[in-house]
Amino acid sequence: MLGLLERGTEVSGASGLRAACGECWFGYGVALLSIALVSAVIGVVTKLVSISNISMLYLIAVLAVAVAYGRGPAILASAAAFLTYNWLFIHPRTTFTVADPAEWLALFLLLLVGVLAAQLAARERDRAREAEEREREAVVLYDVVRLLSGADLEGALPEVAERLRVEMGLQAVAIEIEDDTGATNRAVAGTMQETRFTPPAGLKSSGDNGSGATKRLRVVSPHPRRRALVGGQQWMRVVPVIGPQGRAGDLLLVMSPASERYSPSRERLLGAVATQLGIAMERDKLRRQATDAEVLRRANALKTALLNAVSHDLRTPLASIIASAGSLRQTDVDWSQEERREFAQAIEEEGRRLNGIVGNLLDLSRMEGGTLRPHKEWYDLGALINDVVGRLRPITARHRVIADLPDDLPPVHLDYVEIDQALSNLIENATKYAPAGTQIGVAARMSDSEVRVEVYDEGPGIPQDALPHLFEPFYRAATEAPKPKGTGLGLAVTKGLVEAHGGRVSAANRPGGGGRFSFTLPLKAPMDATPARPHR
């Protein structure tokens, strides 16, 4: 699709024209000078020895000029050689008349060979130059593809623009693309006034007309109509970028008066870069879709886990409550005082359990939503621990709970409700894993900057492979014996709450068996609340 511009003599001419700007006049000068030099050499040599066909020396100069400066200077050199030889060395000298007809042949052969050699040498030179250009083009294109192949399309655009600007010697290059979500990416290399971003109306349609429905990428032809004079002396070129859904933006090029003129190879390069931009956008879109799909899949997995937890762990206490209340409601049964008390107690206990689960779920959703903000006051941590241990007595009835607290615990800056919940979750967790009749300890230890609260048990301990995952939501350590009850939320909630206080959670196995869960709280009040965030 880049073959819109035929290569051929005109192409060569175009590249020749590019050279015709000062450097080429120098070439013509060198051509004349070299002929003068060769003439002098011939003059000296013919004084000493007589060599027929010494005029062939001129061909060396013609070939050298052709290789160095191209066709025009070489032809000039041929003509100059023809005339100079005739004037200086052919009898009668200092005239353009030729006495010996055989000399005519030699003279015209010189001219003919000179012109032909000049043509051949110049063509080789053009080819070499073209190959060089193609190589540069390939290198630029390779760089652009490499820049665009990264994950960050937005970040790559300025680099691509700068690479193009430097390569083509432009004043400025701007890339302006709009992705399928409607977001516009704009990258500018070089200096360009904002007003120049809006090309004249006729320019915008350049990618849409012509190829019609197929919407193929087209290189804008270098016709004057396609150029807009911007800001007086600056030329602006617009190359459309065709993305996944048709035209997605433009490549804008601002040329300074010093910029090289466009050659077909430049057009080809621009077209290829525009194509790569389109491909990169397509890839970016697919990548975003894949990411979205992955995010959605994870959200779904979390939702499923949440639904399972909710269905099991909310319904279980509900079942006890409904069964107890339904029994109490029986009109034809005369329940004894003791029976009534048991039903009421079951309803109350299970209601509290439900409340704990709902509290954890709410805390978790607040953590995920980033809206967890502890309302901290100065509290006596020892009193808080004793409160929690006392309140959990119905749950810990099958275990011996021992609180081991130093007398000189300083006040700690904390949200009472949240740290209460964090500690409750750790103790409840211990009751689920440690066998009945064993001891559960709650201890507090101080260091310079923090206080550490520990809950340890005499249970089976924590499997090694479970240690890194313990504080993940819905994670349940696989144990050999009874599968513990619960949502798998408690530890995750504790972690979130403690981290919102600027503390840390940790879990380890005790040397003598059993697990040890702990969290720290800073003793000095931090400047502001640290929101819950992932750690490790």
Next chain:
Amino acid sequence: MSRPTGARVLVVDDEPPILRAVRAYLTRRDFQVETAETGAQALDAYARRRPDLILLDLSLPDLDGCEVIRRVRDRGNTPIIVLSVRGAEQDKVAALDLGADDYLTKPFGVDELLARVRVALRHAARPSSGSEAVFRTGALEVNLEQRRVKVAGEDVRLTPTEYDLLRTFIAYPNKVLTDRMLLQQVWGPEYGGESHYLHVYVARLRKKLEADPQRPRYLATEPGVGYRLLDQEG
């Protein structure tokens, strides 16, 4: 408060509050309630107490509830009602296909639970026994919900083993039951060769139920094989 004399119900659940509520309720409805918190306890209680009906939670700490259904079905066709928070269709289908008789999703109302218990006992009595869990043939009348046996309107007192043996016959009316099968169903899976136990108990049952024990009207001997409950109405 008199001791409950109704059908024996084994309630299996790992949640003590549920166990307490269901036991209190069913006891007041005159059922004899046995409870178990694990699958192992449930199977042990099943072997020991030969319940008339099992209420089974699927989420047990040791065994999966489905495994309990499978093992109970290996030994007999005691009605099983599953009580579970698992409400998905495939969970219900899996439990019912394994041999559960009914499935009640938690949370449930106690009145519905009672109604379903009655249905299960009724079906155990006979597929088409109307609205009562009562098996009738000739002058014999067995109320499976109340564990009461009558002959010609007169209450007959049976020992628990006699009752279990009669109930096993009722579960397979008109079918030949081998000595070994009857021994395992009534006395437990470790029995099988002790045919003399069986002969003793069959003789006692005949004495209590038959008008003429020498020529049995209900419990027929299949020589060399076992026994059969004759049920002309079935």
